[in-house]
Amino acid sequence: MGFIDITGIDELRVLLDEVKARGVEVAFMSIHIPVKQVFDSSGLINELEPGSLIENRRDAITLLFQRIDHIYCKETCPYSLFHECDSVK
Numbered sequence: 001m002g003f004i005d006i007t008g009i010d011e012l013r014v015l016l017d018e019v020k021a022r023g024v025e026v027a028f029m030s031i032h033i034p035v036k037q038v039f040d041s042s043g044l045i046n047e048l049e050p051g052s053l054i055e056n057r058r059d060a061i062t063l064l065f066q067r068i069d070h071i072y073c074k075e076t077c078p079y080s081l082f083h084e085c086d087s088v089k
Contacts, residue, residue: 001031009042016047027064029054057082 004012019026031039031053039045045053054060061084073088080086 001028001035003032004035004038006038006042009038009044013044013047025049025052025067027052027054027060029060030056 016026026049028048036045036053039048051063054063061082065084068088070088073085077085
């Protein structure tokens with residue numbers, strides 16, 4: 001994520017509430033410093049789950065792979081977001 005303004009923060013809050021109500025966790029990877037600053041100044045940073053800001057792809061795969069529902073991935077999910085997804089399908 002390279003840019004966000006306060007309108008984007010408001011929309012992001014709505015999205016986060018909607019996905020949380022569905023039991024889905026959101027993680028952000030490789031967001032730029034100006035975006036982190038807006039997250040901080042808007043207070044959104046305090047509303048995010050600990051560990052939801054991930055610095056790089058390697059850390060994202062390591063963290064998220066531990067959290068996924070492997071049975072859902074293997075039997076239901078039609079997507080392969082990472083090359084590693086194929087290892088559980």
